[in-house]
Amino acid sequence: MQHYDTIIIGAGHNGLICATYLAKKGQRVLLLEASETLGGLAATREFHPGFKAAVAHTVSHFSAKVARDLNLTAHGFDSPMVPMPTVGLNAAGEHVVLTGIGVDAEIIGVSAEDAASYRQYRQLLQRFVELLEPFWLKTMPRVGDTRWSSLLTFAQLGLKMRLLGKQDMGEFMRLAMLPARDLMDENFDSELLKAVLSWDGLIGSKMAPRSPNASVLTLLYRMSGELGGAHAIPSGGIESLVQALYSAATASGVEVKIGARVGRILIQGNSDGLKTTGVELADGEQINAARVVSSTDPQRTFLELVGVENLEIEFTNRIRRLRCDGYVAKLHLALDGLPNFTGLAKPDGRMIIAVDMDAIEFAFDDAKYGGYSQQPVMEIVVPSLRHESLAPEGKHVLSAHVMYVPYKLKGGWTEDARAALCQRVIDTVAVYAPQIKAQILHSELLTPQDLEQTHQVTGGHWHHGELSVDQMLMMRPTYEAAQYSTPIPGLYLCGAGSHPGGGLMGGPGHNAARKILE
Amino acid sequence: MNTDNNAKVPAADPFADERLKRTHFYPRAAQLNIRDAWSAWNGYKFADYYYDAEYEYFCVRNGCATYDICPMQKYFISGADAETMLNRMVSRDITKLNLNRVTYLCWCTDAGRMVDDGTVFRLGADKFMLTCGSPSLAWLRKSAFGFNKLSIIDMSDEIAALSFQGPTSCEVLKQMGLEGIDSLKPFNIIHFPFGDSGGNRDDKPLMVSRTGFTGDLGYELWIKPELALDLWDALYAAGENYGIQPFGEAATNMARLEAGFIMPGMEFNEALKTIHFQHDHSPFELGLGWLVDFKKPHFNGRKALLKERDARPEYTLVKLDIEGNKPAEESHLYSDKRCNHEIGYVTSAMWSPVVKANIALAMVKTKYLQGDIWAEIYYVKELRHYSKTVRCTLQDKPFWAPARTRATPPLAY
Ligand SMILES: Cc1cc2nc3c(=O)[nH]c(=O)nc-3n(C[C@H](O)[C@H](O)[C@H](O)COP(=O)(O)OP(=O)(O)OC[C@H]3O[C@@H](n4cnc5c(N)ncnc54)[C@H](O)[C@@H]3O)c2cc1C
Numbered sequence: 053m054q055h056y057d058t059i060i061i062g063a064g065h066n067g068l069i070c071a072t073y074l075a076k077k078g079q080r081v082l083l084l085e086a087s088e089t090l091g092g093l094a095a096t097r098e099f100h101p102g103f104k105a106a107v108a109h110t111v112s113h114f115s116a117k118v119a120r121d122l123n124l125t126a127h128g129f130d131s132p133m134v135p136m137p138t139v140g141l142n143a144a145g146e147h148v149v150l151t152g153i154g155v156d157a158e159i160i161g162v163s164a165e166d167a168a169s170y171r172q173y174r175q176l177l178q179r180f181v182e183l184l185e186p187f188w189l190k191t192m193p194r195v196g197d198t199r200w201s202s203l204l205t206f207a208q209l210g211l212k213m214r215l216l217g218k219q220d221m222g223e224f225m226r227l228a229m230l231p232a233r234d235l236m237d238e239n240f241d242s243e244l245l246k247a248v249l250s251w252d253g254l255i256g257s258k259m260a261p262r263s264p265n266a267s268v269l270t271l272l273y274r275m276s277g278e279l280g281g282a283h284a285i286p287s288g289g290i291e292s293l294v295q296a297l298y299s300a301a302t303a304s305g306v307e308v309k310i311g312a313r314v315g316r317i318l319i320q321g322n323s324d325g326l327k328t329t330g331v332e333l334a335d336g337e338q339i340n341a342a343r344v345v346s347s348t349d350p351q352r353t354f355l356e357l358v359g360v361e362n363l364e365i366e367f368t369n370r371i372r373r374l375r376c377d378g379y380v381a382k383l384h385l386a387l388d389g390l391p392n393f394t395g396l397a398k399p400d401g402r403m404i405i406a407v408d409m410d411a412i413e414f415a416f417d418d419a420k421y422g423g424y425s426q427q428p429v430m431e432i433v434v435p436s437l438r439h440e441s442l443a444p445e446g447k448h449v450l451s452a453h454v455m456y457v458p459y460k461l462k463g464g465w466t467e468d469a470r471a472a473l474c475q476r477v478i479d480t481v482a483v484y485a486p487q488i489k490a491q492i493l494h495s496e497l498l499t500p501q502d503l504e505q506t507h508q509v510t511g512g513h514w515h516h517g518e519l520s521v522d523q524m525l526m527m528r529p530t531y532e533a534a535q536y537s538t539p540i541p542g543l544y545l546c547g548a549g550s551h552p553g554g555g556l557m558g559g560p561g562h563n564a565a566r567k568i569l570e
Numbered sequence: 571m572n573t574d575n576n577a578k579v580p581a582a583d584p585f586a587d588e589r590l591k592r593t594h595f596y597p598r599a600a601q602l603n604i605r606d607a608w609s610a611w612n613g614y615k616f617a618d619y620y621y622d623a624e625y626e627y628f629c630v631r632n633g634c635a636t637y638d639i640c641p642m643q644k645y646f647i648s649g650a651d652a653e654t655m656l657n658r659m660v661s662r663d664i665t666k667l668n669l670n671r672v673t674y675l676c677w678c679t680d681a682g683r684m685v686d687d688g689t690v691f692r693l694g695a696d697k698f699m700l701t702c703g704s705p706s707l708a709w710l711r712k713s714a715f716g717f718n719k720l721s722i723i724d725m726s727d728e729i730a731a732l733s734f735q736g737p738t739s740c741e742v743l744k745q746m747g748l749e750g751i752d753s754l755k756p757f758n759i760i761h762f763p764f765g766d767s768g769g770n771r772d773d774k775p776l777m778v779s780r781t782g783f784t785g786d787l788g789y790e791l792w793i794k795p796e797l798a799l800d801l802w803d804a805l806y807a808a809g810e811n812y813g814i815q816p817f818g819e820a821a822t823n824m825a826r827l828e829a830g831f832i833m834p835g836m837e838f839n840e841a842l843k844t845i846h847f848q849h850d851h852s853p854f855e856l857g858l859g860w861l862v863d864f865k866k867p868h869f870n871g872r873k874a875l876l877k878e879r880d881a882r883p884e885y886t887l888v889k890l891d892i893e894g895n896k897p898a899e900e901s902h903l904y905s906d907k908r909c910n911h912e913i914g915y916v917t918s919a920m921w922s923p924v925v926k927a928n929i930a931l932a933m934v935k936t937k938y939l940q941g942d943i944w945a946e947i948y949y950v951k952e953l954r955h956y957s958k959t960v961r962c963t964l965q966d967k968p969f970w971a972p973a974r975t976r977a978t979p980p981l982a983y
Contacts, residue, residue: 321867325876360716361654364680365870369712539873 056082056307056341058568059331061314061357062508062547064092067347068297068306069561070546070568072122075304077569082339083306084331086313086508091294092347093507093514093548094556100494102444103386106290107503109433109451110136110402111556112252113277114293117189118558122300128288129296135282136433137401140248141484145395148244154178154280162242169239173249180224181275183212188276188552188559191535191567192526227268229521233261233409235268243408247429250412251404252281255431255455256514256554258379260416261409266521273519273552283402289439293556313508317344317357319540326362328542345564347547349509349516350529351376358540367539370530374549375518376511378500379419381457383430383477385450386443386494391434393485403432405480415456422462428477430454447493452477459500459511470497515554516547525551536564544568590615593640594730594798598806602816609819612704612726614641616819623820624923630784630825631924633813634736636805637783637822639790643688643705643726648697650719656690656698659713661853661862661869667692670759672779676853676861677709682874683841683850685709686834687858689781691759699725703834709842713870730798734805735788735825738812740980743778743789746808751789752979754780764804765797776801783822785829785970787980812983827918828925828970830889832856837887837917837931855883855933885914885933889969892928892945893960895921901930901945905938907959909946913938916945925969930962939964 060071063085075081089095096106111133119129140148140161148161157174159167186208193202213221227235232253236246252274253267254260261267275281286292301308313334320329330340346353354363354371363371393399406412406429415425436442436449443449454477461469474497482488503512510516517529526534528551536544546564548554583589591614593599599617607618617638619626629635647656657664662675669692676687686709688702700710710722734743743751754760761774775794782788793801806814826833834840841850852875853862862875892898903914914934922929934943943962948955974981 323865323867325872326868355716361658362868365659365709365713366680368715372715 056080056339058082058343058345059084059339059341060345060347060546061317061331061353062086062092062347063090063298063308063310064347064547065094065294065297065556065558066547066561066564067092067345068294068301069118069122069558070345070347070565071306072297072301072304073562073565074568075301075306081306082341083301083308084312084314084333085308085310087506088311090298090308090310091290093503093509093554094290094294095507096289096291096294096442099384099496100386103384103447103449103494104291104442105382105384105435105449105451107382107498107507108290108556109435109453110283110285111290111293112279112281112283113274114556115189115558115562116278118562121562122297124293124296124300127296127299127303129293130286130288133279133284133286135279135284136438138248138283139396139401139403140244141393141403141405142244142407143394143483147395148242148248149401150248153278153282157280159245162240162245166240166242166245170245173239176220176223177272177275178280179216179220180227181272181280183209183216183224184269184272185276186212187525188273188557189562191563192528192551194535195526195531229264229266230268231262231264232267233413236261236409247406247409247412248404250409251406251431254412255453256380257518257520258375258377258419259520260413260456262413263416266519266524269521269524270519274555277557285433285435285438287438289435289442290556291439314357316359317346317353317543319358319362319543326540328540343542343544343568345544345546345568347545347561349376349513349547350374350533350545350549351510351517352508353545354538358543362540364539367530367532371533374523374529375520376513376516377459378503378509378512378514379456379458380512380514381454381473381500382498382503383450383452383454383474383481384496384498385478385488385492387448387450387488387491388493389446389491390437390448391450391485391488391491398437399432399434399485400437401433403484405430405432405484412455419456419458422458422460424457424461424473424476426476428454428473428480429456430477430480432481450481450488452481454497457499459504459513461499465499465501470499473497473499513554514548516549519553524553528553536560536567593638594795595638595640595732595802598799598802599638599816607818611641611819612643616641617816619818619820620816623818623824626815626817626821627824628923629813629815630736630786630817630821632737633815634734634739634742634809635815635817635821636802637733637735637817639731639733640729641726642731643702643724644729644731645700645706645710646697646723646725647700647710647720648694649717649721650696651717652696652698652720655714655717655720656700657866658868659710659870660690661866661871661875663863663866664690664692664698669694672757672759672781674861676858678853678871678875679841680871680874681841682852682871682878684838684853684856684858685841687832687861691779693759704840728795730793730795730801732791732801732805733782733788734791735782735784735786735817737787737974737981738809738983739788741983742805742809742812742814746804748776748778751778754778754789755978756780756976764793765800783829783831784825785831785968785975786825786972787975787977823918824920824922827920827929827931828922828968830931830968830970832858832887832931833918837933852878852883854878855885856887882936884936886936886939887917888932888934888939889965890916890930890932890943890945890962891965891969892919892930892947892962894947894958895928896947896949896958897921897928898930898945898947898960898962901947903932903934903962904944904946904959905941907942907944909944909959913943922969927969929965929969932962
């Protein structure tokens with residue numbers, strides 16, 4: 053029987069990254085992926101003959117360090133990428149357009165006052181982004197751990213905060229938990245601008261502008277990369293990132309198996325306690341390894357693959373209570389030509405449909421009670437403009453993240469329910485791109501439940517579990533599993549459910565590898 | 571208008587929901603509770619004593635006596651996952667528990683702090699009864715999460731249970747017609763026909779386990795509520811010549827202390843009910859290390875308990891033999907006679923009539939166990955208050971553990 057140093061479950065970007073780091077250090081690594089495609093929630097698939105789309109459609113804060121460490125450019129990933137404008141859509145074509153990165157950020161479509169506030173706002177946030185920068189690629193201290201290395205991480209944050217100066221430090225403490233609504237109302241007049249700027253703090257989570265939680269932290273997390281919060285599509289598409297990660301993995305000796313679904317993590321017990329010894333595939337094949345690293349979400353990892361009989365009771369219940377219901381649906385349209393959005397020369401930006409913050413809030417309210425909004429809010433890109441091979445020549449793909457579509461719909465996600473929502477979303481897009489309906493060759497709407505099915509992610513959740521204060525940092529996914537190691541020796545986590553969280557970033561994969569190599 | 575003054579409807583009891591429930595034996599127990607000395611246990615009206623605590627204690631030690639344990643919590647845990655679920659919850663190895671056997675055990679939080687102690691009865695390959703002092707359904711449900719082939723039923727109100735203790739208890743059960751009871755070994759279970767089932771030998775509604783909380787020969791009788799009073803009557807008829815008498819909480823407390831058994835609220839706090847994180851206990855602190863089976867690869871609290879075992883707990887519960895005859899109730903303990911250096915406190919104390927010794931259970935800081943232990947005792951004599959400091963001696967064995975407790979067959983009377 054073959055013996056591996058490490059088996060990694062799941063070939064999403066984090067699984068690939070973790071595997072590569074370990075293999076580069078000489079480990080024998082086997083990467084097992086349940087589906088037939090790589091990339092997990094970043095996988096690209098054909099949804100209509102000749103038309104492809106990726107679930108995650110843009111990159112905003114992929115770790116530059118990971119790209120460097122794994123030499124991804126050599127493997128075909130064009131980093132740094134060209135940031136795309138973010139556009140707040142207005143039906144009459146009076147859009148708000150944000151361009152540029154960091155202090156070079158520009159804004160069009162708002163009053164001079166708002167434009168000035170925007171520049172200040174960006175500068176303030178940028179200072180906070182830098183404050184938090186070192187923490188995303190670090191193992192968080194264990195709760196109650198008083199060892200120097202752990203205290204140092206805290207001390208470092210403290211020091212960084214001191215360096216901010218008294219006023220900024222106070223502002224940071226105040227803003228960190230501030231609802232997006234208050235933050236925006238304090239700074240801006242334009243309703244559309246407020247909606248657009250709050251979007252990135254909210255998308256992917258069960259939070260709306262008025263939710264008191266850490267939407268600002270989420271926003272700062274997303275601004276952590278070289279793009280300073282702007283989004284981009286690599287010229288080879290999201291596919292090229294996944295492909296580069298795969299190429300880096302195999303080049304460093306990682307063995308990758310697709311269509312290999314892990315059914316169970318093998319755990320052996322004797323008088324020394326429990327220990328991970330390998331995995332059993334769905335077909336019954338057992339593969340041994342010194343350690344197993346799971347990039348599938350924490351609930352699935354512990355409750356399905358490990359089994360509660362191998363866990364402690366309170367720990368199990370904390371995992372059970374993780375909030376994992378996804379609230380983002382995906383719309384994919386195969387278009388006969390380039391869609392024309394009123395007032396936009398070219399739909400090459402990231403276009404947000406949310407006229408004001410109330411539109412977001414009310415859409416959330418519907419979802420909270422198990423419905424979906426008749427005025428859905430969403431983010432749209434036309435990825436085929438940048439990554440031509442997604443559609444046949446002259447044709448295009450539209451990809452939208454539709455917010456506040458509940459995982460659990462009252463009455464269930466029947467075919468009719470899905471079709472009705474799909475129509476509602478298309479009608480909404482058509483308000484801004486009036487001719488689009490005639491261009492649609494095919495449409496597909498994926499609910500969080502569909503995403504759960506296809507991508508084996510509990511709740512179809514963007515981050516594998518809410519990225520909120522109680523499930524963040526040293527609490528992610530929960531204490532006793534927040535340092536990538538788990539209560540079971542030889543079992544580690546490396547997916548979006550671990551610190552720092554989801555999004556195409558690579559933090560969890562990178563940090564887990566470092567922890568394992570410690 | 572014609573109102574009938576004689577037909578006044580009595581006002582509904584405004585406190586109906588607040589009143590204590592009555593156990594299945596209440597009609598008989600109430601009759602014998604001459605002193606009306608009731609307290610409460612798990613919402614049930616529960617006798618503190620019936621006539622006189624000391625008298626009842628002597629009945630337990632010299633004859634036989636019944637203790638109404640209906641308020642004790644009883645759970646049926648059954649299904650294909652029952653054994654696995656329980657085995658992960660408790661620190662002993664349940665897989666080694668044979669059919670119709672009972673075992674004493676405890677269960678802990680993830681941090682290795684004791685949630686409760688209790689007994690588990692194996693009633694079938696996939697069927698267990700767990701009994702314990704206070705409601706545990708919430709913890710059981712938490713422990714059950716993730717096990718699908720499992721049912722947990724709270725049978726606390728559905729089973730009438732009577733503890734029957736004392737040296738003549740076996741004899742009385744024999745007189746009652748429980749054939750073969752004398753060959754029942756400690757911690758074994760046996761089922762008997764009872765009442766209407768006399769004709770049908772396969773119907774055995776009476777379950778008897780050789781268990782108890784007095785350290786003496788004794789049994790616990792388990793039956794459906796409809797047969798509770800018949801059981802009481804049959805037992806009291808058979809026991810008439812053996813001085814059968816009900817005993818309450820007070821006598822139980824004396825007997826269990828002599829036997830060295832711990833009591834929640836005295837020796838330990840249930841971990842889920844304390845606020846301060848160090849006000850709960852590990853089994854090692856309570857001298858229950860023997861309930862923790864590290865040969866078992868996994869159970870709740872294992873990692874924390876292993877650490878605790880190796881580091882030794884801060885306090886250890888010990889048995890003390892104390893000079894003189896003044897019970898050391900609530901005494902503080904010192905390493906010196908001058909009481910300058912406090913090292914612990916007494917949790918339960920009494921003058922033991924059978925042992926003829928002044929005994930106590932006490933929590934002592936582990937690192938002082940080797941040295942002198944002094945108790946500062948306060949006592950009252952005819953309203954005059956006195957105090958004295960006396961020497962304490964550690965005892966390893968239970969104060970009271972007569973051979974008759976375990977003898978099979980028990981002595982005949
Ligand atoms: C609708 C949606 C849109 C998003 N859009 C963006 C975006 O535009 N930009 C962005 O940066 N982020 C986006 N995200 C978030 C981002 O896609 C995810 O956070 C990220 O891809 C998670 O990566 P991962 O490697 O941690 O896990 P995943 O990508 O989920 O990978 C886990 C892998 O494990 C596999 N697996 C699961 N169980 C098993 C098993 N038993 N055996 C073997 N394999 C198994 C799965 O098949 C999967 O491939 C989006 C998320 C969603 C849901």
